Amino acid sequence: MPELPEVETVRRTLESLVIGKEIKDVSIFWPNIIKSPAQPEQFRDALIGQTIHGIGRRGKFLIFYLDDYAMVSHLRMEGKYALQEKDTPYDKHTHVIFSFRDGTELRYRDVRKFGTMHLFSKGEEESQQPLMHLGPEPFSKEFTAEYLSSRLLKTSRKIKPVLLDQSVVVGIGNIYVDEALFRAGIHPERIASSLNEAEIKVLRQEIVDTLSQAVEKGGSTIRTYLNSQGEMGMFQLELYVYGKKGEACKRCGTEVVKLTVGGRGTHICPSCQKLHD
Incomplete structure (x- = not known):
């Protein structure tokens, strides 16, 4: 999607x-x-x-x-x-x-x-539906570290499903959640409320930076996606983990693995994204 x-x-x-x-x-x-x-x-x-x-x-x-x-x-x-x-x-x-x-x-x-x-x-x-219950835009002034903290610290859900929840923040799907979590060094199975303020601040910034860079590149061409002029986005060349199962992590060389989190295929580097208790 x-x-x-x-x-x-x-x-x-x-x-x-x-x-x-x-x-x-x-x-x-x-x-x-x-x-x-x-x-x-x-x-x-x-x-x-x-x-x-x-x-x-x-x-x-x-x-x-x-x-x-x-x-x-x-x-x-x-x-x-x-x-x-x-x-x-x-x-x-x-x-x-x-x-x-x-x-x-x-x-x-x-x-x-x-x-x-x-x-x-x-x-x-x-x-009206379908827009009335959507959360803030990632690029908006409302999407602050304080706002994100207020949403994450109230839930016992895993961090990835929370970020996919469009009532929390809009526009982020499977690709960019995996990429932002990797960049922030956060395992997607971490319980959202276990993140500390420093981690949340980094995560918020990585969400914004990842999406900003993807927009600059015209998005990612995954499977059959093309824009309205039939052109391919090029951000897939910048991806760290999404779709990289079995490849070496660009940062540490560890093999990227694929998990299922919240029913969604999820890509991580086990060394860069350790699961803390």
Whole structure:
């Protein structure tokens, strides 16, 4: 699933491609993607005549800001947007097409059909599901060491599942949790409340730094992820542990191992990330 850096890369790409375009029509081939309004026809009718003025991001969600509405889009596992000329052929995995008055089309393609789209009156999107219970952005002023400490010290859960909890901090998934924990020297099975203030301060900084560097590199191209122009992110070349099972740790040479933590495949260096009692 694309995480914050990949979704931010998609956001920036789309912003350069579709700002100022007016929607002439919307074709919906897989109605289950539309989660609100209740009827896909209402979604289509509301968007006709609307102009895209901006594209935001909240965690792993894209937000299209139009004249009167905000469309919240989650790519899930393999959702992708692409801008095409209207006569360009499309395949069976293209499920929603936004046709613009200038003859171009923004097409949403999703092999697994897990993606979602919600349409709200502009200004109401943050107070409704799926955005209403999300935690702070990692790059925001709210995501301080003090805030993170207040969340970690109250729980007996392991640190990795806590960091994957989008109500604690948004946008971090499996790849970047593994990388941030490695950089901070923290084992993913540590009980969150066992971390001391110094460790939490380092962890918070490594989360921010890891995500910042990933955004600069355009995200990580893992499996089939590409951005909206079909380009590969390059942060996978900077990864320390994720997907490196059996390889030598870049820091100490110990073999990277793969565990299961909270039901998720998890990569660590046993020497750099020791499990304390």
